[in-house]
Every structure is written in C-alpha cells, then in structure tokens.
Amino acid sequence: MDATAKQLLNTPAEKVRNVGRQRAELLQKLGLRTASSLLFNFPRDYLDLSHERPIVELEDGEQQTVRGMVTQVAATSHGFGKSRVSILLRDSSGYLRAIWYNQPFMRNKFNEGQMLLLSAKPKMRGMMWEMSHPQVTWLAEEESQSEGRKMLPIYSLTEGISQYHMRRMVESAVDEFGDYPEEVFPEALLKQYDLLPLTTAIRTIHWPEDKETLSDARRRFIFQELFVLQLALSIRRGQQQDYQAPALEATTKIDARIRRLLPFTLTASQEAVIQQIAADMALDRPMNRLLQGDVGSGKTIVALYAILVAVAHGKQAALMAPTEILARQHADTLAHLLEASRVRYIVLAGGTSKRERTEMLEKLASGEIDVVLGTHAIIQDDVRFHDLGLVVVDEQHKFGVRQRAALRQTDHSPHYLVMTATPIPRTLTMTLFGDLDISTLSELPEGRQAVNTYLVEPDKQERWWKFVRDRLHEGRQAYVVAPLVDESETVSAPSVAAAFEQLTNGELEAFRTGLLHGRMSAAEKQQAMEDFREGETQVLISTSVIEVGVDVANASVMTIVGAERFGLAQLHQFRGRVGRGNHPGFCGVMVDTDGERSHERLEAFAKLTDGFRLAELDFEMRGPGDLFGTQQHGLPPLRIADLQQDRALLEEARREAQLLVAADPGLKHADHSRLRSQMLTRYGEALGLGDVG
Ligand code: ADP
Ligand code: MG
Numbered sequence: 001m002d003a004t005a006k007q008l009l010n011t012p013a014e015k016v017r018n019v020g021r022q023r024a025e026l027l028q029k030l031g032l033r034t035a036s037s038l039l040f041n042f043p044r045d046y047l048d049l050s051h052e053r054p055i056v057e058l059e060d061g062e063q064q065t066v067r068g069m070v071t072q073v074a075a076t077s078h079g080f081g082k083s084r085v086s087i088l089l090r091d092s093s094g095y096l097r098a099i100w101y102n103q104p105f106m107r108n109k110f111n112e113g114q115m116l117l118l119s120a121k122p123k124m125r126g127m128m129w130e131m132s133h134p135q136v137t138w139l140a141e142e143e144s145q146s147e148g149r150k151m152l153p154i155y156s157l158t159e160g161i162s163q164y165h166m167r168r169m170v171e172s173a174v175d176e177f178g179d180y181p182e183e184v185f186p187e188a189l190l191k192q193y194d195l196l197p198l199t200t201a202i203r204t205i206h207w208p209e210d211k212e213t214l215s216d217a218r219r220r221f222i223f224q225e226l227f228v229l230q231l232a233l234s235i236r237r238g239q240q241q242d243y244q245a246p247a248l249e250a251t252t253k254i255d256a257r258i259r260r261l262l263p264f265t266l267t268a269s270q271e272a273v274i275q276q277i278a279a280d281m282a283l284d285r286p287m288n289r290l291l292q293g294d295v296g297s298g299k300t301i302v303a304l305y306a307i308l309v310a311v312a313h314g315k316q317a318a319l320m321a322p323t324e325i326l327a328r329q330h331a332d333t334l335a336h337l338l339e340a341s342r343v344r345y346i347v348l349a350g351g352t353s354k355r356e357r358t359e360m361l362e363k364l365a366s367g368e369i370d371v372v373l374g375t376h377a378i379i380q381d382d383v384r385f386h387d388l389g390l391v392v393v394d395e396q397h398k399f400g401v402r403q404r405a406a407l408r409q410t411d412h413s414p415h416y417l418v419m420t421a422t423p424i425p426r427t428l429t430m431t432l433f434g435d436l437d438i439s440t441l442s443e444l445p446e447g448r449q450a451v452n453t454y455l456v457e458p459d460k461q462e463r464w465w466k467f468v469r470d471r472l473h474e475g476r477q478a479y480v481v482a483p484l485v486d487e488s489e490t491v492s493a494p495s496v497a498a499a500f501e502q503l504t505n506g507e508l509e510a511f512r513t514g515l516l517h518g519r520m521s522a523a524e525k526q527q528a529m530e531d532f533r534e535g536e537t538q539v540l541i542s543t544s545v546i547e548v549g550v551d552v553a554n555a556s557v558m559t560i561v562g563a564e565r566f567g568l569a570q571l572h573q574f575r576g577r578v579g580r581g582n583h584p585g586f587c588g589v590m591v592d593t594d595g596e597r598s599h600e601r602l603e604a605f606a607k608l609t610d611g612f613r614l615a616e617l618d619f620e621m622r623g624p625g626d627l628f629g630t631q632q633h634g635l636p637p638l639r640i641a642d643l644q645q646d647r648a649l650l651e652e653a654r655r656e657a658q659l660l661v662a663a664d665p666g667l668k669h670a671d672h673s674r675l676r677s678q679m680l681t682r683y684g685e686a687l688g689l690g691d692v693g
Contacts, residue, residue, distance in 0.1 A: 005180040009036035017172035023165065029158045038173035039181065042205055042221070042640060043153035047119060047137055050150040050210065054093040058122050058129050065119040066096055067139075075107040089118060096122065096129045098136075115139040117152075137163065151208045170206055178202055184224060184678060186671040189656065196220045219649070222641040226650050229638070230657035231667070231675060232683035237435045238665060239689070243413040245286035246315060246389050250278040254312045258305055261337045267446070270298055273439045277306050277417065280437070281390070287415035293441025294611040295421045295576025296448060300333055302441070303392045306417055311343055311370045315389025318414075319373045322395050324349040324522050325529045327373045329551060330394070334371065348374035348383075351522030392417045421576065422569045422615055450609035451558075451575045451585035455602055464559070464588045465507035471557045472511055476583060477538050481574050482561040484517050484543040494562040500541045508539055516542040544570065546577060553581030563589045563602055568618040572611045619644060636686060 014024035016035050027033070032041055052065040068091035077083035085106040086099045098118055100106040110116075120134035137152065155166040183190070183198045190197065196204065201220040208214035250258075255278075266274070273291060280287035293299050307317040321327040331347045338345075346360050346369050363369045367386030372378060391414050418436065456464045468478050480503065482496040500515050514537035516528040525545070532540045533552050540546070540555075544566070558578045563571060571589070579585020589602055601621060608614050643650065660672070667676035683689060 005182065009034065009039075009177060009180050011035040011177070013038060013169075013173075016169060017176060018165070018168045019172070023161060023169065026158055026160045027169075030156065035173050035177040036181070038170050039177060039202055041155065041170060044156050045135075045154040046208070046214065047117060047135065047152040047154060048150070048211070049117070049152055051119070052117070055089075055091050055096050055129060056093040058096075060124060061121050063119065063121050065117055066091060067115070067117050068096070070110050070112050070114045070116060071095075073107065073110045073112065075104065077104065089116060094129075096131065097125070098131045098134050100133055103133075109136075109138075139164070149207065150210055151214060153206050174203055174206055182674060184674045185227075193223060193652070193656075195223060218640065222646050223649055223653055225638055225641045226646065226653035227657055228675065228679050228682060230650075230654045231661060231679050232687050232689065233435055234654075234657050234661040235665070235667075235679075235689060236687045238661065240288060240435065241285060243286050245284055245413050245415055246313065247282055247284040248309055248313045248315065248389055248415070249282040250309045254309060257312070258308045261308070261341070262301065263337070264445070266301070267298065267441075267443055269293075269441045269443045270302055273302055273441055274305050276437075276439045277302070278309065281306065281309060281415050286413040287417065288436050289417050289439055290424070290436040291417060291419045291439045291441065292424065293419075293421065294444065295573055296580055297421075297441040297444050299394070299419045299421070299441060300330065303394065303417060303419060304334065304337060306390055306392060306415075307371055308343070310390040310415070313389065315387055316364070316367070316369065316385050317371050317390040317392070318378050318385075318388065319371065319392045319394065320378050321373070321375060323545060324351055324375050325525060325545065325550065326394065327375055328526065328529075331373045334373070343370050344368065345371035345373060348372050348377045349522065350375060350377055351526065352377065388414045390415045390417070392419065394419045395421060421573060421611065424615070447582075449579060449584055451579045451587050453575060453587045453589065453606040453609075455591045455606050456559075456588045457591055461590065462507075464590075467586070468557050468559060468588075469508070469510075471586070472508075472538050475554075476557060477532065477535065477540070477552065477555040479546065479555055479558040479574075479577055480539060480541040480561065481546065481558065482541070482543065483565045484519070496541060496543045499561050503539070503541065511538045513537060513539040513541055516540055516545060518543060518545050544574070546574070550577055551580055552577070554583070556581070556583040557586045558588070560587065560589045563605075564592070568601060568605050568614045568621075569611070571605050572614050576611075636682060 011034060012024065013019050013027050013033055013035065014021050016038060019027070027038075030041070032038055047065065048063070049065055051063055052067060055066050055068070058064055058066070066089065068089040070087050071090045072088035073085075074087075075083065075085045082102060083104045084099060084101055085103065086097055087110050089096045089098060096118070098120075115138075117137040117139060118131055118134040119137075120131035122129045122131050124130070137154070153167060153170070154163060155170065157163060157166060179199055181198050181202065185195065185198075189195070195201075196216050196219075198220075201217040204213050204217035205221065208217065273293075277287065277289060277291075280289055291299055291302060303319060307319065310317040319327075319330055321330060327347055327349055331345065334343075334345055346363070348357070348360055352360070360369070360372075361383060364372060365384040365386055377383075393416070454464070472478060480499060482494055482499040484496050496515070496517050500513070503509075504513050514528045514531050516525060516532075520528070528537075528540070529550070531537045532555075535554065556578050558575055560566075560571065560574060566574070575585070575587040578587060589606065591599065591602055604617055605614065608617070641650070660675075661667075664672055667673070667679070680689060
C-alpha cells in the first residue's frame with residue numbers, strides 16, 4: 001500500500017474532525033482507535049426514512065416512520081414482572097401512541113419535548129394510531145442531518161456517545177479519509193462479481209441513497225469477509241496435507257482382534273464409516289474427519305474401534321468429551337469392552353485431585369498409559385504424551401482448529417476424529433468446516449424407535465404427570481429437563497430449581513428424585529449421575545448438562561420444561577436420552593400457550609424425528625446461533641456476513657477462493673498482497689497459518 005495513505009489511515013481517532021480527546025477515549029471502548037477503524041465501523045442497522053409520513057397519512061400494517069415531539073410519558077406496572085411504558089408523540093398533523101411492554105427501563109429514555117423518529121407498523125387503536133415496540137431515533141436539537149436523506153445509519157454505541165455524534169464522527173472520517181483505503185480485490189474479480197469498488201462501498205454503506213445501493217455495498221463487504229475466510233480455510237487445508245502422521249493400518253489381524261471385543265454386530269452404516277476411518281488412519285497424513293450421526297446412532301463404538309487401532313500400533317489415544325459425566329461414561333464403556341485386554345486407560349478431568357493428576361501425567365509422558373479419556377483437562381499445557389497417535393473429540397464443535405494445533409507434536413500430528421450428533425447444516429459442512437472430511441452414520445441400530453413426542457398444553461399437564469408416574473411404577477426412570485435460570489434474570493421463566501421444588505412436593509412426591517446442574521461441583525455431579533444410573537434415584541431433574549451422550553437404558557420418559565429456551569437441535573439431543581434400551585421412549589414438552597412464535601418450532605420438533613432435518617430447520621429459523629457460529633469453530637466472529645442469509649455468496653466465495661489458492665498458493669502475486677495481509681491479520685493466529693507459502 002502507498003505508505004502515506006497507510007499512515008493517514010492510522011491517524012488516531014482523536015484527530016478526526018468532530019471527535020476530540022474525550023470522545024476518542026470513549027471510542028476506544030468500541031475498539032475504534034484510528035481513522036480507518038471509524039471507516040470500517042459499519043452501521044448495525046438503518047432507519048429507512050423513505051417511509052416517513054405525517055401521522056394522519058399513516059396506513060395500517062405497513063412499516064412507516066413518523067417524526068414528532070414527545071408530549072407525554074407514562075409507565076404502569078401490573079402484576080409480577082409485567083409493565084407498560086407509553087409515550088404520546090405529536091407532529092403537525094396529529095398524535096400517535098408508542099408502547100413498550102415489559103421494558104420498564106424505557107421509561108427513563110424519554111422526556112417531554114424531545115424530538116424522535118419512530119418506526120414500526122402502526123395499528124389503529126380506538127381513535128389513535130399506535131406503534132408497539134417501535135425503533136426509536138432520538139434527534140438532537142435542531143438536527144438536520146436527516147434532511148434529504150432516505151436512510152439513516154444506526155451504529156453500535158457506548159455510554160456517553162449518542163447516535164447523533166457517532167454519525168457525525170463517522171461522516172467526518174469518511175469525508176477526510178474515505179479515499180485512502182486501497183482496493184483489496186484484483187480488478188478481474190471486482191468485474192466478475194460486479195462488486196462495488198472499496199471506496200465507493202465505504203461511502204455507500206454509511207450513507208446509502210436507498211435500499212438498493214445499500215445492498216450493493218453490503219454485498220461487497222460480505223463477499224470480502226467470506227472470501228478472506230475461505231482463503232484462510234483453503235490455505236489451511238493445503239498446509240494440513242504437509243503434516244506427517246503415523247500410518248496406522250487396521251490389518252486383518254488387528255481388525256479381527258477388535259471385533260472379538262464388540263458386544264453387538266455393527267450396523268451397515270457403522271461398517272462403512274469404520275472403513276473410511278481405517279483408510280484415513282492407514283495413511284501417513286493426519287486424518288481430519290468429522291463423524292456425524294443422529295443421537296443413538298452408535299458413534300461411541302466407532303470411536304473405540306479407531307482408538308483400539310491406534311493402541312494396537314503402540315500409539316496413545318485421547319478421547320475428549322464435553323463433560324466429565326460423559327468422559328466417565330465412556331470410560332465405563334471402555335472398561336466393559338476391555339475386560340479381557342491389557343489396554344491401560346485413565347480419566348483426566350477437572351475433578352481429578354492434584355496428586356492423582358501429577359501421577360497420571362507422569363504415566364502419560366512415559367507411555368505407561370494407552371488411552372486417556374477426559375474433558376478439556378486433556379489439552380492443558382502440562383499434559384505431555386509419549387506418542388499420541390489419535391485424538392477423538394466427542395460432541396464438541398468448540399474444539400476448534402486452535403485446540404487441534406495444541407495437540408500437535410513437534411515431528412508429527414495425531415489423527416483427528418471429531419464426532420457430533422448435531423448434524424452440521426450442509427452449507428456449513430461445505431464451507432466453515434471445509435477443512436474436515438465428513439462421515440455420516442445414516443441409520444440407527446436395529447430395533448431402535450423414534451421417541452414419541454407430545455406437546456403438553458397447560459390443561460393436559462396433570463394427565464402427563466400421571467403418565468410419567470405410571471412409567472415409574474413400571475420400573476422405568478425419568479428425566480425432567482429445565483433451564484438453569486439466573487436469579488438475576490427478571491423474566492419469569494421456569495428454572496431447574498423451581499421445577500425440583502415443585503415436583504418433589506407435588507406430582508412426583510412419591511418418588512426418589514435427584515438434582516443435576518452445572519453449578520454443582522464435579523463430585524456432586526458425578527454422584528447425582530451415578531445414583532441415577534444405579535437406579536438409586538428414579539427421576540433426574542436436570543439442566544442441559546445431560547444434553548449430550550448420557551446413556552441410561554432404563555430411562556424411558558422425559559419431560560422438558562421451558563422448552564422455548566432451547567434450540568431444536570438441542571431439544572432433539574435431550575430426547576435422545578430416552579428410548580435407548582428395549583423400552584419405547586416418550587418425551588413431553590410443556591408448552592406455554594402465550595409463546596406463539598416458539599409454538600411453531602415446538603410443533604416441528606414434535607412432528608419431525610430426523611435430527612438432520614431439525615438441525616437444518618433450526619438453522620433456517622435461528623441462523624447458525626451458538627452452535628455453529630465461527631467462534632465455536634475457534635475463529636473470530638464474522639462482522640457483516642451471516643452464514644445463513646448469505647450462503648449463496650458463501651459458496652461463490654469458496655469456489656473463487658479455492659481457484660485463487662490453486663493458482664497462487666502463497667498469495668505471492670502483487671495483486672493478492674492485500675488479500676493476503678487481511679487474511680493473516682484476521683485468521684493467521686486462529687488457524688495457525690504461520691507464514692503462508
Ligand atoms: P451416540 O451416537 O448417540 O453417541 P452411542 O454410541 O451412545 O450413540 O450408542 C447408543 C446406544 O446404542 C448405546 O447403548 C450402544 O451400546 C448401542 N449400540 C451402538 N451400536 C449398536 C449396534 N450396532 N447394535 C446395537 N446396539 C448398538
Ligand atoms: Mg455419544
């Protein structure tokens with residue numbers, strides 16, 4: 001880049017017109033330190049003023065904006081946690097009422113005499129137009145900045161900086177410095193994808209003329225963000241090919257020895273997946289495979305097969321689970337399989353005492369241990385392996401590339417197998433998880449039935465609990481799942497503590513109940529789980545900690561409380577805890593008739609039994625969310641792109657990035673230098689890209 005332009009862009013924010021020292025300090029809280037960072041501080045939303053009109057000209061049910069003065073502010077509260085704030089807005093043509101339910105803090109945001117813009121779909125109530133929960137813009141006195149503008153940017157703010165000031169500061173930055181950023185894309189690519197040039201796009205994204213030009217500007221930046229991400233993933237994939245790994249062939253002899261240990265015949269699907277894994281492990285390049293299979297499809301045994309192949313070659317294997325409960329459960333399974341063998345294993349988890357831990361670590365380092373099962377404790381700095389050949393990660397998308405890098409040894413890398421029951425939507429497997437090969441378990445073991453799922457309306461709850469009691473009387477066990485709600489949260493959502501309290505004194509009074517949640521100590525959790533597994537407790541009332549993997553065959557019925565709080569894929573995980581043995585599984589979802597929106601989701605949940613379908617649906621309805629955001633993959637968050645909405649662009653970006661990397665693997669060409677530096681700044685560390693090429 002032109003050295004002076006670069007210098008200019010690095011001008012401290014303080015020196016930008018309309019900023020000054022005080023505001024510059026506040027801007028730092030938003031991570032904005034330079035002129036350039038202001039330029040790239042994109043609006044989080046826009047106010048569309050093209051729909052502004054006088055109150056008398058409003059039309060029913062269309063998104064519109066009115067401008068006026070606050071003439072009255074009122075707040076009422078009635079009942080527990082319910083409140084209503086309303087204001088009266090006047091313009092030259094009439095009055096409009098705006099209302100906020102259950103947001104008492106809104107009361108303090110309005111004063112009589114203030115000028116506001118309100119946007120929403122108005123409704124006529126009585127004799128007056130009403131907007132509920134409109135978008136609000138506070139206009140500074142004599143503010144004229146929206147004059148003649150059809151779209152007003154809305155920025156993320158911090159205490160002490162108003163929207164008005166933020167607009168002025170960004171506008172100044174664009175005026176003074178907007179011409180300096182140098183184009184990132186090669187000319188040909190801009191043309192091919194009809195992308196706005198960088199400097200035009202910067203101007204437009206802050207002050208768009210209308211929706212169409214805004215969408216052009218956003219498209220350019222979205223494409224850029226996705227393209228840079230795909231470049232990074234593509235380059236990383238190339239680098240992976242360069243690592244050495246031990247070739248661990250599942251010879252006929254090894255295969256036969258392992259199969260003698262298996263307690264059941266594998267499903268065709270398990271066989272197919274084991275073939276794929278064995279083929280990977282036989283090569284001297286590291287396996288990077290994602291195994292996805294619905295709840296109960298039998299992933300554990302596949303993992304154990306791979307582990308035993310590694311051990312047969314004298315290598316160590318690690319199996320990492322998201323919770324200690326699960327790690328111990330895997331250890332139990334392993335213990336059963338290995339009764340007659342000499343494989344030595346340990347469980348390393350948060351609850352392990354210091355002395356025990358030290359001892360275990362010594363044995364791991366000296367090679368006296370073959371298999372280590374555990375939680376994150378496995379990848380802590382002080383853990384040294386003698387000769388790690390395989391790492392299996394169960395049910396954890398969070399185990400990103402960085403963690404994988406942590407387990408790499410100096411001279412070679414272990415093989416990796418990542419397992420998930422929450423199938424990753426196809427678009428993402430093709431893209432974000434582009435550095436993994438994918439295997440799928442597409443069938444459940446024979447005789448396994450889908451869990452019968454019911455939505456239980458408030459008037460049917462008594463009947464449901466009777467059904468649960470009947471199952472308990474038959475000797476089965478039951479789960480009750482409820483959210484862990486913070487006491488600090490004001491919403492009146494049901495919590496696990498409240499559910500426990502109510503049930504043990506009510507519907508389930510006659511039964512032995514246990515409580516399990518994430519705030520308990522490791523030892524307490526383990527005890528609660530063991531009591532349930534042994535049948536000491538008949539009902540386990542738990543938070544989502546039992547979400548994944550927990551396998552108690554005698555448990556056949558589950559009740560989910562506060563289901564609105566959970567995603568579809570997560571709910572599917574919950575119900576996968578029942579119906580695992582010979583007893584049919586039942587799941588009752590308590591529904592609150594108030595929540596119309598979540599009702600639709602819950603109905604889909606009751607109807608659909610296919611976890612893959614549910615995951616896709618969840619993704620469509622809620623976006624990648626917590627589960628599949630870039631962060632869970634160990635990458636920095638995306639700033640402007642949305643993996644769900646922008647998936648078409650994502651695929652284009654991916655294709656183009658691959659072509660570019662194929663043509664210029666080190667991004668050495670002068671035309672690619674800015675892409676290269678963007679990529680390294682953003683993903684170099686997270687992906688361990690080191691020095692490219
Ligand atoms: P998940 O894929 O959810 O991790 P698990 O590995 O826990 O599933 O397996 C679910 C249950 O099915 C376990 O009790 C396991 O022993 C059993 N199972 C796995 N594979 C088979 C099979 N081929 N035949 C019969 N039962 C199986
Ligand atoms: Mg599992």
